Amino acid sequence: MDHRPATTGSRRLLSRLRDVMAGPGTAQQRLDKVVRIIAGDMVAEVCSVYLLRAGDILELCATEGLAPEAVHHTRLRLGEGLVGVIGATARPLALSDAQAHPSFAYRPETGEEIYHSLMGVPILRQGKVSGVLVVQNQAPRHYTDDEVEALETIAMVLAELVASGGLVSPDELHPVGGIATLPHRLDGVRFNPGLAIGTAVLHEPDIVVTKLIAEDPAKERQRLETALAEMHVALDRLLRSDVLGDSGEHREILETYRLFAEDRGWLGRMHEAISSGLTAEAAVQKVREDTAARMSKVMDPYIRERMADLEDLAMRLLRHLSGEAGRPVRGRAELPADIVLLARNMGPAELLDYDRRCLRALVLEEGSANAHVTIVARALDIPVVGRVASLFADVVAGDQVAVDADNAQIFVRPSEDMQQAVERALADRSSRQEQYRILKALPAVTLDGVAVRLMINAGLLLDLPALDETGADGIGLYRTELPFMARATFPSVEEQAELYRRVLDQAGDRTVVFRTLDIGGDKLLPYLPGAKEENPAMGWRAIRIALDRPSMLRHQLRALILAADGRPLDVMFPMVATVTELAAARRIFDLELERTAARRRTLPSRLRVGTMIEVPALVWHLGPLCRKVDFLSVGSNDLMQFLFAKDRGNPRVADRYDDLAPAALNCLDTIVRAAAMAGTPLSICGEMAGGPIEAMALIGLGFRTLSMTPSAIGPVKSMVRRLELAPLARYIAERLNDPVASLRDALAEFARDHGIAV
Ligand code: PEP
Numbered sequence: 079m080d081h082r083p084a085t086t087g088s089r090r091l092l093s094r095l096r097d098v099m100a101g102p103g104t105a106q107q108r109l110d111k112v113v114r115i116i117a118g119d120m121v122a123e124v125c126s127v128y129l130l131r132a133g134d135i136l137e138l139c140a141t142e143g144l145a146p147e148a149v150h151h152t153r154l155r156l157g158e159g160l161v162g163v164i165g166a167t168a169r170p171l172a173l174s175d176a177q178a179h180p181s182f183a184y185r186p187e188t189g190e191e192i193y194h195s196l197m198g199v200p201i202l203r204q205g206k207v208s209g210v211l212v213v214q215n216q217a218p219r220h221y222t223d224d225e226v227e228a229l230e231t232i233a234m235v236l237a238e239l240v241a242s243g244g245l246v247s248p249d250e251l252h253p254v255g256g257i258a259t260l261p262h263r264l265d266g267v268r269f270n271p272g273l274a275i276g277t278a279v280l281h282e283p284d285i286v287v288t289k290l291i292a293e294d295p296a297k298e299r300q301r302l303e304t305a306l307a308e309m310h311v312a313l314d315r316l317l318r319s320d321v322l323g324d325s326g327e328h329r330e331i332l333e334t335y336r337l338f339a340e341d342r343g344w345l346g347r348m349h350e351a352i353s354s355g356l357t358a359e360a361a362v363q364k365v366r367e368d369t370a371a372r373m374s375k376v377m378d379p380y381i382r383e384r385m386a387d388l389e390d391l392a393m394r395l396l397r398h399l400s401g402e403a404g405r406p407v408r409g410r411a412e413l414p415a416d417i418v419l420l421a422r423n424m425g426p427a428e429l430l431d432y433d434r435r436c437l438r439a440l441v442l443e444e445g446s447a448n449a450h451v452t453i454v455a456r457a458l459d460i461p462v463v464g465r466v467a468s469l470f471a472d473v474v475a476g477d478q479v480a481v482d483a484d485n486a487q488i489f490v491r492p493s494e495d496m497q498q499a500v501e502r503a504l505a506d507r508s509s510r511q512e513q514y515r516i517l518k519a520l521p522a523v524t525l526d527g528v529a530v531r532l533m534i535n536a537g538l539l540l541d542l543p544a545l546d547e548t549g550a551d552g553i554g555l556y557r558t559e560l561p562f563m564a565r566a567t568f569p570s571v572e573e574q575a576e577l578y579r580r581v582l583d584q585a586g587d588r589t590v591v592f593r594t595l596d597i598g599g600d601k602l603l604p605y606l607p608g609a610k611e612e613n614p615a616m617g618w619r620a621i622r623i624a625l626d627r628p629s630m631l632r633h634q635l636r637a638l639i640l641a642a643d644g645r646p647l648d649v650m651f652p653m654v655a656t657v658t659e660l661a662a663a664r665r666i667f668d669l670e671l672e673r674t675a676a677r678r679r680t681l682p683s684r685l686r687v688g689t690m691i692e693v694p695a696l697v698w699h700l701g702p703l704c705r706k707v708d709f710l711s712v713g714s715n716d717l718m719q720f721l722f723a724k725d726r727g728n729p730r731v732a733d734r735y736d737d738l739a740p741a742a743l744n745c746l747d748t749i750v751r752a753a754a755m756a757g758t759p760l761s762i763c764g765e766m767a768g769g770p771i772e773a774m775a776l777i778g779l780g781f782r783t784l785s786m787t788p789s790a791i792g793p794v795k796s797m798v799r800r801l802e803l804a805p806l807a808r809y810i811a812e813r814l815n816d817p818v819a820s821l822r823d824a825l826a827e828f829a830r831d832h833g834i835a836v
């Protein structure tokens with residue numbers, strides 16, 4: 079491992095800073111001294127500290143070199159000027175000609191026009207920017223990477239002092255007020271459905287690193303090594319525990335995570351930080367901060383996941399270094415018994431540190447539906463809402479929080495009425511669950527005798543028990559990409575076959591429709607790097623990748639044929655846009671079937687090949703398409719996304735257009751008619767199928783097979799059993815050309831008039 083020699087200079091500087099911080103004087107006097115020392119040490123004419131106030135204003139709080147009158151007067155918004163850019167991007171800038179930079183903003187009161195060069199770094203704490211530290215030089219100067227690194231280390235020391243109130247009173251910096259005590263609602267994205275109410279617990283580092291500067295790097299290195307060894311033992315124990323059972327993709331995720339603890343780059347950066355004069359704790363903290371800051375800028379979901387894993391590990395390591403690890407895991411006695419856990423982001427193992435019996439819900443400021451922590455939360459059956467902006471600014475530990483994950487909302491400090499409403503809804507739900515349990519054995523048949531097939535969507539082995547629990551007719555959509563995403567390498571044919579075999583075994587006589595890999599877009603595989611795309615949802619994804627990389631598709635089809643081993647097999651292709659794409663995919667399938675036959679292996683007893691309808695273009699070519707497929711399945715999530723040109727993952731537009739808009743229903747009506755004319759079996763497997771009112775509309779249009787999230791089976795079945803189809807079909811047909819944005823109200827009225835709960 080490459081350890082740079084300890085720079086005595088940098089260690090000496092950190093010691094001096096520590097002495098000043100601990101020394102006499104007001105906060106302002108100490109901060110003034112700090113900037114003077116840094117300027118001297120960095121051989122810069124200017125050193126300034128800007129701190130974040132009121133959310134997005136960076137205020138000049140101390141300077142050596144700029145006009146003293148500018149202190150507490152010069153203010154920049156995040157993103158404004160070079161300082162604002164450093165704050166907004168959380169990345170350092172080192173410029174020999176600062177004024178040539180397009181973001182340079184001249185502030186006459188500072189007198190900074192004479193300074194040519196500028197190096198600035200964010201002051202980061204827990205991955206968040208709390209200020210910016212800048213040095214400037216009159217003459218053009220090239221700052222080296224080592225200098226940037228040194229300034230970052232200083233910024234880190236400053237961050238802790240700012241946070242502890244050691245330099246400036248925190249009240250001064252973040253005036254509290256406004257909504258801080260009022261009930262209000264925050265919106266996010268639904269990652270796992272459910273409803274819960276509980277007490278906010280902020281998942282923040284529970285370890286505050288107070289000793290930052292060390293004299294003896296060798297000793298710190300030794301401490302780090304010991305803590306690492308302890309952490310490995312403890313991790314092995316945690317991963318062996320049986321909270322989650324031993325099968326399922328979450329286990330694979332956790333095992334990959336375990337491997338990250340041995341990542342050489344990660345360990346190397348910690349050793350480097352120790353060499354620069356930090357204690358082992360501070361070194362781990364620094365690397366953690368760096369990772370968190372980088373993570374907030376990375377869009378690639380896979381890399382973000384990896385970084386979240388590393389952050390999780392760093393926290394764990396800190397607990398070992400501080401001797402906290404021996405305490406009952408997150409079992410601090412003061413934790414409430416009804417935890418609504420709030421985190422910016424989280425690694426999968428961190429969630430397991432909390433007592434499952436106390437966990438009510440998880441709310442993330444970031445996160446994604448397929449994030450490792452989300453998958454583990456799903457395995458634990460905890461509602462999850464993610465991407466809740468400014469979560470930490472609005473919620474304080476100990477607040478009551480109601481989480482309505484079904485509607486992707488959280489209610490902070492809900493009013494008494496609201497709390498009662500949630501509690502009533504929870505009680506209602508459990509009694510309804512009981513009803514659904516009773517319904518499980520009854521058929522989904524309308525009052526006028528029309529049978530509707532209700533199937534579940536699945537993607538992980540842990541979804542399969544839902545087949546029995548709900549009494550569903552089968553799996554209408556098995557998303558094969560999820561297990562691929564949780565791995566570091568492409569699974570072999572045999573590994574894939576083993577997985578599909580288990581799915582088929584558990585399904586027994588019930589149909590399972592396997593969808594071939596729907597990767598690309600935002601579902602990236604680490605071992606299949608793609609170029610960065612402007613519009614990934616419309617980019618190189620799904621069938622497009624499969625046809626360009628046919629061996630990947632061939633391997634998957636081979637695995638499916640092997641897994642079927644003489645049983646029926648149903649396979650469909652995602653994101654098909656033309657009949658020729660489907661034909662090409664079918665040809666590849668035929669090649670695999672021929673290969674199987676040539677090797678005298680068992681062929682599926684019956685093979686059905688279908689396509690999803692997710693790209694609107696297909697809707698105008700259904701006749702020829704139907705002649706080439708055995709079935710069709712509408713992927714309404716993508717179909718609506720492309721029909722309305724609305725990004726399904728963008729909360730600002732995702733709900734702007736209703737799936738029950740006349741245009742959407744007309745489009746679905748066209749599909750139903752074409753499929754009926756061709757005699758092609760049709761189903762729908764987007765989220766739409768799982769809402770009782772949407773399902774009612776779909777059945778009214780003519781859909782007879784609906785595949786949905788397992789928890790929707792009960793409510794949809796109870797709707798079906800109260801439905802009279804003929805009047806509904808007439809009711810919808812008469813309204814398909816109404817000049818309204820949505821038929822939702824009209825459909826709700828129909829339901830009300832007919833005593834149907836939707
Ligand atoms: C859909 O698009 O409706 C669908 C079922 O596929 P996915 O949600 O996996 O994109």
Ligand code: MG
Pocket residue numbers: 652692713715716
């Ligand atoms: Mg889709």
